[in-house]
Amino acid sequence: MKIALSDAEATTRLGQVIAPLLAAGDSVLLYGPLGMGKSTLARGLIRALTRPDEDVPSPTFTLVQFYDSAPPVAHFDLYRLTRPEEAFEIGLDEALDEGCAVIEWPERLGDDPGSFLGPDRLIIEISQQGEGRLATVSGVGAWEARLKELNV
């Protein structure tokens, strides 16, 4: 599924419509080069689960930020991960036991990020399209069917 995101607000909105479909154990994988809008989408999603004015800093240095929402959400930025197994040390397993995970730079988990995650995964690849962006969206596990419910 391809979704045109003409501006940053559209990227935020995509995060917002994903939020109500999320369940504990789900992972949202955000692929795309530097500055493509991964954090923008994550912020829209997290604010929809918490509060519209929730502070959502980019976890560039902390690698992860946890939010006490329903379901709980953990925001990972794995750009600075040194090896895939380090993801467990920063709480990836626990995050998925209790809630869902939104992951920037999932390629840092190696060739098969799925082996670190649960079976239900939403995969979003953001690329440049003119002045805006193009999101290529696919689903694995429960997300395969749930994609049809994405109200964009």
Ligand SMILES: Nc1ncnc2c1ncn2[C@@H]1O[C@H](COP(=O)(O)OP(=O)(O)OP(=O)(O)O)[C@@H](O)[C@H]1O
């Ligand atoms: N659809 C869009 N069209 C144009 N600009 C956008 C769009 N979505 C987001 N942006 C802008 O792109 C810039 C970078 O966004 P953001 O920080 O979310 O990227 P990122 O992918 O998280 O970057 P990084 O790889 O450094 O973590 C921001 O200025 C944001 O407003």
Ligand SMILES: [Mg+2]
């Ligand atoms: Mg980012």
